Amino acid sequence: MRSPYEIKAHKYLEAEGYQVDYKIRPRIVPRKYNVDFFARFDLIAYKEGEPLRWISIKGHAGAPTAHQKAIKDFKMPEGNQKEIWVYRKSKNIIKKIIDN
Numbered sequence: 001m002r003s004p005y006e007i008k009a010h011k012y013l014e015a016e017g018y019q020v021d022y023k024i025r026p027r028i029v030p031r032k033y034n035v036d037f038f039a040r041f042d043l044i045a046y047k048e049g050e051p052l053r054w055i056s057i058k059g060h061a062g063a064p065t066a067h068q069k070a071i072k073d074f075k076m077p078e079g080n081q082k083e084i085w086v087y088r089k090s091k092n093i094i095k096k097i098i099d100n
Contacts, residue, residue: 001025005087006042006057018045018053040071041082051081058086063096072098
């Protein structure tokens with residue numbers, strides 16, 4: 001089941017004109033199946049003329065340092081953008097873009 005934060009982010013991106021993709025989370029997760037893209041990203045957002053956005057969504061607990069490092073260290077081709085979105089209790093979204 002998808003988190004409410006991921007669903008909110010998905011709707012927000014679609015309203016901004018992005019096509020958004022996510023992985024299905026089966027009820028029973030097969031042993032070697034990652035429920036995230038590359039075990040890091042919840043959403044991929046595409047909009048013509050914009051970088052391909054790979055987005056990790058985190059809730060109130062925030063983004064642990066190890067997770068931030070894993071995303072920062074994950075190499076991507078030019079034209080891709082890595083992001084972490086954290087939802088705070090105040091309902092604000094904090095977006096952090098990680099350079100390649």
